[in-house]
Structure formats: structure tokens, C-alpha cells
Amino acid sequence: MNLHGKTALVTGSTSGIGLGIAKVLAQAGAQLVLNGFGDSSHARAEVAALGKIPGYHDADLRDVGQIEAMMHYAESTFGGVDIVINNAGIQHVAPVEQFPVDKWNDILAINLSSVFHTTRLALPGMRQRNWGRIINIASVHGLVASKEKSAYVAAKHAVVGLTKTVALETARSGITCNAICPGWVLTPLVQQ
Numbered sequence: 001m002n003l004h005g006k007t008a009l010v011t012g013s014t015s016g017i018g019l020g021i022a023k024v025l026a027q028a029g030a031q032l033v034l035n036g037f038g039d040s041s042h043a044r045a046e047v048a049a050l051g052k053i054p055g056y057h058d059a060d061l062r063d064v065g066q067i068e069a070m071m072h073y074a075e076s077t078f079g080g081v082d083i084v085i086n087n088a089g090i091q092h093v094a095p096v097e098q099f100p101v102d103k104w105n106d107i108l109a110i111n112l113s114s115v116f117h118t119t120r121l122a123l124p125g126m127r128q129r130n131w132g133r134i135i136n137i138a139s140v141h142g143l144v145a146s147k148e149k150s151a152y153v154a155a156k157h158a159v160v161g162l163t164k165t166v167a168l169e170t171a172r173s174g175i176t177c178n179a180i181c182p183g184w185v186l187t188p189l190v191q192q
Contacts (some may be wrong), residue, residue: 012088
């Protein structure tokens, strides 16, 4: 895979699956924009060790304005976003009737709405270049339910549906949109 000359934005890329994806993209030659919670120095150093000095934006993906600022940063710094990996995700476990409303809202904002916003903001440039790749990291929970994970399951099912819609809307272009539905992976999200 040769991604020289391409820029990839990977949300939730300071650890876990997102960092792993970012490192593979860097090895393939892509310029990267990392995003995630907490200290990003370790992730940036790991990617830089592969020969690519990544950009970083600490956008809180619950905030549309910050997502827009992150996309503007990627475009102004690297000339556009060719590849979007929507990987960011959070989790909370509780029965539906006990599920905190603020947790529900945060999970839907990060796990679903941010996918919509990065996609809608990246598509115009991708259409102009007639090339783009959008990969949404959904989950096995985007296909089957699990008790006490109502917000996560709802968001991941919706990501699968959104992915199918975008794939249909871009089918006659050089843009693809796919979802990956991994099972259980030992990541910092799972460890919490």
C-alpha cells in the first residue's frame, strides 16, 4: 500500500486501535493528523519514529465547532483530508432505566455524530479530488446487541447504517466508505 501524498485523519488515535491504524498508515507513507483525549506525546512519538511527523488536534468530538476546527486544521496544514478513519469511541454500561442521560448524549456524540461531521466535512474535498477513503470503526455491537450497552449498541448500529448511506452516495466516484466491526479488543477503553 502506497499512501505517499495522502493525508489521513484518525480520530481516537492516541492509543488502542486508532494508534495502531495511524502507525500502519504512516508506514505506508501517509501524512497523519492524530486526535484523542489525554496526553498525545506518546502517540506522536510512535508515529514520528516511523518517519512521519504527525499533526495533532485535541478536538473534543462532542463539540461540532471543535470538529470543524480540527478539519480546518487538517486542510490548512496538509492541504486536505484524503482518508478519514472514524475510530473514536467511549463506553458506559448500565441498564436502560439507570443509564445516565449525560453518558447517553456523550456516547452518541462521540461514537455517532462525530462520524457524520467528519464525513460531511471531508467529502467536498474528496469529491473535488475524485478520491477518498472513509473507514468507520463500528463494532460487533453494530450488528448484534448486548445488554447494558444501549447507547453504544445504538450508536454502532447507526454508524453501520450511515456507512451504507455514504457508500451509496459516493458509489460512482473515486470515494469509498466502509465499516469495520471488530469484536472485543483489549484497549484502554475496554480496560476502563
